[in-house]
Amino acid sequence: xxxxxxxxxxxxxxxxxxxxxxxxxxxxxxxxxxxxxxxxxxxxxxxxxxxxxxxxxxxxxxxxxxxxxxxxxxxxxxxxxxxxxxxxxxxxxxxxxxxxxxxxxxxxxxxxxxxxxxxxxxxxxxxxxxxxxxxxxxxxxxxxxxxxxxxxxxxxxxxxxxxxxxxxxxxxxxxxxxxxxxxxxxxxxxxxxxxxxxxxxxxxxxxxxxxxxxxxxxxxxxxxxxxxxxxxxxxxxxxxxxxxxxxxxxxxxxxxxxxxxxxxxxxxxxxxxxxxxxxxxxxxxxxxxxxxxxxxxxxxxxxxxxxxxxxxxxxxxxxxxxxxxxxxxxxxxxxxxxxxxxxxxxxxxxxxxxxxxxxxxxxxxxxxxxxxxxxxxxxxxxxxxxxxxxxxxxxxxxxxxxxxxxxxxxxxxxxxxxxxxxxxxxx
Amino acid sequence: xxxxxxxxxxxxxxxxxxxxxxxxxxxxxxxxxxxxxxxxxxxxxxxxxxxxxxxxxxxxxxxxxxxxxxxxxxxxxxxxxxxxxxxxxxxxxxxxxxxxxxxxxxxxxxxxxxxxxxxxxxxxxxxxxxxxxxxxxxxxxxxxxxxxxxxxxxxxxxxxxxxxxxxxxxxxxxxxxxxxxxxxxxxxxxxxxxxxxxxxxxxxxxxxxxxxxxxxxxxxxxxxxxxxxxxxxxxxxxxxxxxxxxxxxxxxxxxxxxxxxxxxxxxxxxxxxxxxxxxxxxxxxxxxxxxxxxxxxxxxxxxxxxxxxxxxxxxxxxxxxxxxxxxxxxxxxxxxxxxxxxxxxxxxxxxxxxxxxxxxxxxxxxxxxxxxxxxxxxx
Numbered sequence: 001x002x003x004x005x006x007x008x009x010x011x012x013x014x015x016x017x018x019x020x021x022x023x024x025x026x027x028x029x030x031x032x033x034x035x036x037x038x039x040x041x042x043x044x045x046x047x048x049x050x051x052x053x054x055x056x057x058x059x060x061x062x063x064x065x066x067x068x069x070x071x072x073x074x075x076x077x078x079x080x081x082x083x084x085x086x087x088x089x090x091x092x093x094x095x096x097x098x099x100x101x102x103x104x105x106x107x108x109x110x111x112x113x114x115x116x117x118x119x120x121x122x123x124x125x126x127x128x129x130x131x132x133x134x135x136x137x138x139x140x141x142x143x144x145x146x147x148x149x150x151x152x153x154x155x156x157x158x159x160x161x162x163x164x165x166x167x168x169x170x171x172x173x174x175x176x177x178x179x180x181x182x183x184x185x186x187x188x189x190x191x192x193x194x195x196x197x198x199x200x201x202x203x204x205x206x207x208x209x210x211x212x213x214x215x216x217x218x219x220x221x222x223x224x225x226x227x228x229x230x231x232x233x234x235x236x237x238x239x240x241x242x243x244x245x246x247x248x249x250x251x252x253x254x255x256x257x258x259x260x261x262x263x264x265x266x267x268x269x270x271x272x273x274x275x276x277x278x279x280x281x282x283x284x285x286x287x288x289x290x291x292x293x294x295x296x297x298x299x300x301x302x303x304x305x306x307x308x309x310x311x312x313x314x315x316x317x318x319x320x321x322x323x324x325x326x327x328x329x330x331x332x333x334x335x336x337x338x339x340x341x342x343x344x345x346x347x348x349x350x351x352x353x354x355x356x357x358x359x360x361x362x363x364x365x366x367x368x369x370x371x372x373x374x375x376x377x378x379x380x381x382x383x384x385x386x387x388x389x390x391x392x393x394x395x396x397x398x399x400x401x402x403x404x405x406x407x408x409x410x411x412x413x414x415x416x417x418x419x420x421x422x423x424x425x426x427x
Numbered sequence: 428x429x430x431x432x433x434x435x436x437x438x439x440x441x442x443x444x445x446x447x448x449x450x451x452x453x454x455x456x457x458x459x460x461x462x463x464x465x466x467x468x469x470x471x472x473x474x475x476x477x478x479x480x481x482x483x484x485x486x487x488x489x490x491x492x493x494x495x496x497x498x499x500x501x502x503x504x505x506x507x508x509x510x511x512x513x514x515x516x517x518x519x520x521x522x523x524x525x526x527x528x529x530x531x532x533x534x535x536x537x538x539x540x541x542x543x544x545x546x547x548x549x550x551x552x553x554x555x556x557x558x559x560x561x562x563x564x565x566x567x568x569x570x571x572x573x574x575x576x577x578x579x580x581x582x583x584x585x586x587x588x589x590x591x592x593x594x595x596x597x598x599x600x601x602x603x604x605x606x607x608x609x610x611x612x613x614x615x616x617x618x619x620x621x622x623x624x625x626x627x628x629x630x631x632x633x634x635x636x637x638x639x640x641x642x643x644x645x646x647x648x649x650x651x652x653x654x655x656x657x658x659x660x661x662x663x664x665x666x667x668x669x670x671x672x673x674x675x676x677x678x679x680x681x682x683x684x685x686x687x688x689x690x691x692x693x694x695x696x697x698x699x700x701x702x703x704x705x706x707x708x709x710x711x712x713x714x715x716x717x718x719x720x721x722x723x724x725x726x727x728x729x730x731x732x733x734x735x736x737x738x739x740x741x742x743x744x745x746x747x748x749x750x751x752x753x754x755x756x757x758x759x760x761x762x763x764x765x766x767x768x769x770x771x772x773x774x775x776x777x778x779x780x781x782x783x784x785x786x787x788x789x790x791x792x793x794x795x796x797x798x799x800x801x802x803x804x805x806x
Contacts, residue, residue, distance in 0.1 A: 016704070023700045026693045033689060041682070048675045052487065053667060057608070147670045204667055247606075248557065286608040291553040292486040299483050299760055300679060306756045307472065307683070311690045314465045318697030321458045325701055328451060329708040373689055381682045 002346075006353055016326060017358050023322045024362030024400065025369060027315030031399055032370025034308040035392045037377055041304050042297055044382045046235045049296060050101055054144060054231035055289040056271050058083065058091075061282045082107075082226035085214070087278045091232065092131050094273040099235040099265050102143040105227040107217045111210075112184045113173060119209045120183060122217030125164075127157050141211070144233055145202065152177040152198035160216050163194040166207035170199045183210070185220035192220070232274065232283075236267040238294030243268050247285070316399070320407020323355060327411035331418060339420035347415055352408070359404040367396055441732045451705055456741045458701040459779050463745020464752060465694045467775035469687040471753035471768060477680050479761040481640045484676065485520045488551045489636035490668045491646060493653070496661040501526070501631040503659070510657045511637070514649060520638040521549030524619055527633045528626055531589040532615055537574055539615045541622030541632075544569070550638045554611075558582025558603030566621055567602035571612035575604045588617075590625045597625065643673045695782050702737075702786035706730065710794045717799040730791040731784055738783030742776040749775060 060081050088105050091097070107122040124140040131137060142154050155162035163183075165175050175181055175196050182191035194212065201207060218224050237243075246253055246261045247268035253261060261269050267290040271283035334347055342350075371388060378386030493510055495502040504524065511522055523546040530539035544561050547554065559582070561567035568588070570580060580586065580601055588597045605611060623629045641649065646669055650662040716726055750767060757765045 016707075019700050019704060023697055026696055030690060030693045034686070037682075037686065045675070045679070048678050049671075052671045147667050147674075202666060204665070244555070247555075284608045287555055287606060288488055288551070288553045288609060290608070291555075292484070292488075295486050296480070296483055296675070299480065302760045303472075303476070303683075303756065304686075306760065307469065307686060307690075310465060310468055310752060311686075311694075314461050314690070314694050315697065317461045318458060318694065318701065321454050321461075322697070322701045322704055325451065325454050325704040325708070328454075329704065377682065377685045377689070380685055381678055 002350070005350060006357070013330075016329075017354070020322055020326055020355070021358045021362035021365070024319055024359050024404070025366035027319045027403070028363045028366025028396055028400060029368075029370035029373055030311050030315045031396055032367050032392055033373035033377065034304075034311050035395060036371070036374040036386055036389055038301075038304045038308045039389045039391070040378070040386045042301050043235070043387070044378070044384070045297055045300050046293065047101070048382070049293045050146065050233050050235075052289050052292070053147070053286075054103075054233050055236065055267055055286050055293070056232040056234055056274065056283050057286060058230040058232060058274055058278060058281050058283045059228075061280050082223065082228060083230065083278065083281055085218075085225045085227050087281075088227070088230060089129055089131050090277040091230070091274060092129075092135070092137060093133070094270070094277050095263070096234070096265050096270050096273060099270065101233050101235060102139050103230055103232040104139060104141045104144050105214060105230050107214060107221075107223070107226065107228045109217055109221055110186060113181060113210075116173065118169060118183075120185070120217060121206075121209050121211050122214040123211060124214060125154050125157050125211075141231075144231055145206075148200045148202050148206075150198045150200045152196070155197045155213065157213055159197070160213050161192075161194055162197040162213065164198045164200055164211040165196050166209050166211075167199055167201040168207040169210065170196075175199070181210070183212075185217070187222070188220060192216070230278075234267065234270050235265065236270060236290060236293065237265045238298050239266060239268075239291060242266075246272075312399070316403045316407075319403050323404065323407040324411045327351065327408060328414065331414070332424065334415055335418055335420040335422075335424045338418060339424060344416050348412060351412070351415065355404055355408055356401075359400055363396065363400040367393070370396075437729065437732065440729055441736060451708070452737070455702055455705045455737055455783075456744075458698050459738055459741025459783050460745040460748065462694045462698040462782065463742045463775050463779040464748040465690060465745075466778055467746045467749030467771055468752040468756075469690055469749075470771050470774065471750065471765065472756055473680075473683050473687045474768065474771065475753070475757060475765050476683050477676055478640075479757065479763060480676055480679055481642075481672075482520075482763075483761070484672045485638050485640060486552045487668050487672070488553065488665075489523070489638050490641075490665050490672070491637040491639060491650065492663045492665060493635040493637060494661045494663055495633070496659050499659075501628070501633055504630050504632055506657060506659050507632065507635045510635075510653045510660050510662070513652050513656060514637070514639060515641075518640045520640065521546050522638075523547045523550040523636045524632040525634050525636065526619060526622055526626075526628065526631065528622070528628075529591055530615060530622075530625075531591065532570075532574070533578060533586055534589075535578070536591070537615050538613055539617065539622065541617055541619040543619055544616075547616075550636050551607075553607065555606040556603035557606065558601070561602040561618070564618075565602075566597070566618065567600045568615060568617040569603045569605050570601055570616070571614045572604055572606045573612040574615060575601075580604070588615075588625070593625070595625075642676075643669050695778075698779075698782055699786035702734065702783055703790050706787050706790040707794075710790075710797070711803060713791065713794040714797070714799040714801075714803045717795065718803065723795045726795055727788065727791055730787050734784045734787030735780055738780035739776070741783070742779030745779060746772045746775045 060083050083105070085105055088103070091100055091103055104124050109120055111118055111120040126138065126140040126142045129137050129139060140157070150164070155164055163181060165181070173181070177196055177199060179196045180193045181196055182193050184191045214227070218226060242257060242261055243266040246266070250258065250261070250272060267285040271285050274283040275281055337347055374386045378384060493507055507522070507524060523542055526541040528539055529536055531537070545563065548560065556569065561569060582601055582603050584601050585598055586601055588599055589595070599617070605616065619632070623631070646664055650664060653660060653662040713726055750772070754765055757763055
């Protein structure tokens with residue numbers, strides 16, 4: 001009997017129930033979309049902030065003072081003043097390897113072109129690197145320096161006779177794409193003719209430099225397998241008190257603090273782990289990038305949280321409102337049921353089951369609709385899919401049940417105090 | 428006279444409908460108010476986010492450099508003052524002048540930079556100082572972490588400074604040790620006028636770092652203006668900072684924009700369904716009115732009037748609530764107040780009136796097309 005009545009109500013009221021279901025579906029889709037976007041926005045914005053460049057530089061331990069302060073070039077072949085190119089892949093073996101999005105080794109040297117002294121930098125442009133784990137990653141300065149505007153082409157790592165020239169230098173030396181430039185490396189007398197494949201504008205000091213393949217510089221300086229420094233771009237957690245304390249001196253932490261610090265993606269702990277992995281190295285976090293990323297990330301997340309809160313509250317109130325309107329509208333029907341001998345419990349059970357069934361259908365439809373909305377937002381804004389977070393599902397279920405229940409509460413109270421005679425009489 | 432009574436009857440009917448059916452109307456009003464809150468709140472945030480976020484992005488440091496034109500190594504300080512006069516003062520975060528040279532610290536040569544510490548705090552908020560910032564007008568200095576490590580200097584220690592080629596020595600206190608992860612760690616920083624005095628380079632600086640909230644296009648116009656109007660100064664954009672800011676800020680704004688659109692659409696549909704439910708319930712009333720001889724037009728007009736009144740009231744309520752919401756967001760996220768935007772308030776009001784009116788019309792239209800007898804018989 002109960003199920004027949006339920007079926008009857010649902011079918012008879014199909015249009016109204018459809019409306020309730022649609023509203024619940026819309027509310028749920030909003031909840032799903034906003035929660036998914038909110039949970040993923042940190043990661044997405046963090047990747048965008050990578051445009052600010054490397055946030056960690058890795059330099060040889062011994063050279064860190066000598067070269068930076070006095071500008072002394074170490075004599076070739078001396079160990080300790082260079083890093084090993086073979087060690088670069090080790091970056092991807094640290095605890096936070098997945099957070100390292102791009103890195104590139106650099107070997108810098110003074111050289112002469114004609115009568116001008118210039119800086120030549122050997123590096124990886126876009127290299128497929130096979131890791132000890134067998135994984136293959138693609139990295140290099142093309143990824144690392146995403147803000148460069150390049151006229152012509154990026155050079156290929158195998159093209160040892162190719163060069164990319166900074167825009168300021170190109171203007172000074174009157175170089176154009178396709179031109180040949182003769183570079184004399186220190187110690188060499190014979191110039192090497194390279195073809196200018198691209199001219200880049202970085203807006204920084206690099207505009208006065210020439211970028212070439214790493215083997216070219218290594219061979220020219222007779223430093224096979226050696227590199228000067230590694231620039232690393234990593235996704236990091238915003239800095240806090242613990243991170244600052246650790247950055248100053250990791251040894252000052254208690255064991256528990258140390259564990260927390262080591263297992264959090266702070267820029268200082270990633271730098272520390274890089275030092276552990278790459279022999280004889282010193283990893284320095286670039287404060288300018290690390291600190292600013294933290295602030296901007298925090299603000300964005302808080303902003304999204306508040307917007308999500310508003311839209312959730314809005315959709316919750318909207319749904320409960322509609323439920324109330326729906327139940328009030330049917331007071332005559334419930335009056336009749338009561339007059340025919342239905343107890344309060346029967347009526348409540350019937351309406352609640354009705355609403356829950358509608359809520360379930362609307363909720364499921366809404367969840368998938370919401371996933372669609374989240375993907376639309378992700379693709380339009382960030383150009384990548386928003387990660388679907390399973391954590392959202394229980395939240396959505398809880399909120400649907402809570403909203404439908406709380407939303408129908410005032411209406412339930414009205415149902416209980418309903419006097420059949422008055423209602424059937426029509427007011 | 429007849430017209431007057433007709434109008435007073437009309438208003439009376441609307442008022443009665445609103446008052447008599449208090450609980451239902453309260454529901455409808457609440458729905459409209461929620462909708463309007465979301466509209467006005469989100470649109471205000473959307474409008475305000477780039478401005479507020481732009482300020483946050485200034486923590487990346489200078490985005491405009493004023494350098495000496497041509498092959499000059501230094502430029503006069505008053506040239507910089509002329510150039511900064513061209514910058515809009517309400518958007519300017521700070522200007523830090525720098526004079527670079529070499530100096531001897533405890534008999535060892537180092538790079539030195541003279542600057543105004545108060546300005547540096549504003550332009551480069553990412554500087555991490557262990558110890559303290561030097562007090563204003565004091566002769567205290569800040570040294571880079573690499574220098575400190577090499578000479579094993581701790582904050583508070585006394586050191587001896589001497590300009591190259593001059594015999595005069597100066598004993599000063601190291602107030603703090605600087606960590607940036609960049610080349611600044613190899614420098615010694617002291618007050619600009621003090622360094623100018625020591626080096627006998629009064630009134631000149633090497634470079635000025637400017638931090639200003641402006642997008643790339645505005646910055647390009649500014650550099651052009653300065654380049655033309657202040658000879659001797661070559662303004663340069665810090666491309667990495669300006670361009671990245673443009674990209675990230677653009678994405679953030681697009682995010683808020685899309686979210687706003689989605690939320691708006693859904694809220695408006697919610698409001699519309701609630702209004703429809705409230706009006707559909709009154710099919711019987713419509714049937715009765717028709718049976719009594721009311722014309723379709725007058726019934727539609729009556730419901731429209733009700734809807735508009737509801738929309739206006741709910742819209743007003745929601746607009747005010749929405750503003751407070753946006754204010755709360757701004758204060759919590761950015762720590763700054765926002766100003767009231769009359770245009771957004773008007774928009775929220777118009778949207779809520781239009782949506783309520785439209786949501787009323789559809790069910791009324793359906794109801795009036797049905798034969799009164801069928802409606803009155805029920806179902």
